[in-house]
Amino acid sequence: MDQHAELKRLRDELDLVNAELLALINKRGEIAVEIGKVKRAQGIDRYDPVRERQMLESIAASNHGPFETGRLQHVFKEIFKASLELQGEDRTRKLLVSRKQKPTNTIIRIGDDVIGDGSQQLIAGPCAVESEEQVFEVAEQLAKHGVRFMRGGAYKPRTSPYDFQGLGLEGLKMLKKAADAHGLHVITEIMTPSAVESALPYVDIIQVGARNMQNFDLLKEVGRTDKPVLLKRGLSATLEEFMYAAEYIMASGNEQVILCERGIRTYERATRNTLDISAVPILKQETHLPVMVDVTHSTGRKDLLLPTAKAAYAIGADAVMVEVHPFPALALSDANQQLDFNEFDSFIENLTSTFPALNVQ
Numbered sequence: 001m002d003q004h005a006e007l008k009r010l011r012d013e014l015d016l017v018n019a020e021l022l023a024l025i026n027k028r029g030e031i032a033v034e035i036g037k038v039k040r041a042q043g044i045d046r047y048d049p050v051r052e053r054q055m056l057e058s059i060a061a062s063n064h065g066p067f068e069t070g071r072l073q074h075v076f077k078e079i080f081k082a083s084l085e086l087q088g089e090d091r092t093r094k095l096l097v098s099r100k101q102k103p104t105n106t107i108i109r110i111g112d113d114v115i116g117d118g119s120q121q122l123i124a125g126p127c128a129v130e131s132e133e134q135v136f137e138v139a140e141q142l143a144k145h146g147v148r149f150m151r152g153g154a155y156k157p158r159t160s161p162y163d164f165q166g167l168g169l170e171g172l173k174m175l176k177k178a179a180d181a182h183g184l185h186v187i188t189e190i191m192t193p194s195a196v197e198s199a200l201p202y203v204d205i206i207q208v209g210a211r212n213m214q215n216f217d218l219l220k221e222v223g224r225t226d227k228p229v230l231l232k233r234g235l236s237a238t239l240e241e242f243m244y245a246a247e248y249i250m251a252s253g254n255e256q257v258i259l260c261e262r263g264i265r266t267y268e269r270a271t272r273n274t275l276d277i278s279a280v281p282i283l284k285q286e287t288h289l290p291v292m293v294d295v296t297h298s299t300g301r302k303d304l305l306l307p308t309a310k311a312a313y314a315i316g317a318d319a320v321m322v323e324v325h326p327f328p329a330l331a332l333s334d335a336n337q338q339l340d341f342n343e344f345d346s347f348i349e350n351l352t353s354t355f356p357a358l359n360v361q
């Protein structure tokens with residue numbers, strides 16, 4: 001047989017072995033997934049180094065070449081890692097938040113408005129409700145621009161116990177009154193499970209703040225309401241932890257969850273937090289939930305609000321949140337990062353010139 005014919009014969013033989021290997025490796029993967037289910041049911045960790053060591057020693061004892069044992073053991077370690085991924089992927093497949101569970105986008109309806117249908121929404125308002133006059137001034141300014149959602153902090157999570165803690169339920173009533181007067185929807189943070197029930201009549205979207213992303217009792221409590229929940233990513237939360245926090249809300253019965261990327265804590269000091277803009281497409285891929293970006297708390301800088309808002313919409317965010325205050329210099333919190341009304345006018349003008357479909361009239 002000539003050399004070309006011999007090479008082809010051998011390659012054809014190798015292709016047959018490849019096909020057999022492929023079938024066997026996938027068969028092995030199916031068994032590993034079943035093992036993962038058994039381990040999960042028994043509460044056993046997926047990763048089992050003792051088991052892996054046993055198999056690698058067995059390979060060493062059984063290997064008679066031509067491959068070196070170490071090379072083959074490396075191949076099997078990759079197979080073990082792939083098995084763990086299969087076992088882990090199976091977990092995410094069952095998550096209520098997972099797009100594998102629900103391929104279509106979750107669209108959240110608040111009155112005549114929607115978030116998550118592909119439209120671009122804007123949420124604006126003061127960091128904190130400070131007075132009835134203040135929230136009425138802001139509500140009027142938002143309504144002038146056709147903004148549909150007004151945020152305002154009535155219960156303020158502050159780093160220092162000596163900082164302004166918010167006006168509480170009275171402040172929430174002021175916010176609702178101002179919003180109602182201008183046909184706006186209210187978004188406000190609720191800090192504790194015990195405060196949820198009394199706040200419900202005055203809020204259209206419950207915000208769970210970054211520091212409360214893993215306050216599991218609060219997640220379950222808001223999960224038992226029929227109000228949409230805006231869940232902020234924790235300061236140092238991985239996206240997996242973020243999705244599992246949203247899972248708590250959905251597992252309690254409330255499917256209306258909006259995920260909010262608000263910046264993560266990193267070594268960088270140029271901004272208040274580091275806006276993890278790639279979280280938006282990742283969360284849109286991994287979940288069916290609306291995803292929004294809080295440009296104020298992520299950057300902490302007025303000069304970055306417009307560019308990061310543009311980046312957020314450009315990368316696919318369903319909404320952007322920004323803080324607006326009549327006189328930021330006099331604000332009781334976040335004084336340096338809230339837009340005054342003139343700045344908000346130009347913010348809206350710039351944004352709508354880049355994104356004419358932005359849902360502001």
Ligand SMILES: O=C(O)C(=O)C[C@]1(C(=O)O)C=C[C@@H](O)C=C1
Pocket residue numbers: 032035036046047048049051052079080081083084
């Ligand atoms: O036997 C197990 O416990 C498995 O999960 C299967 C398997 C494997 O691929 O063989 C996968 C991951 C473990 O770390 C150990 C072994």
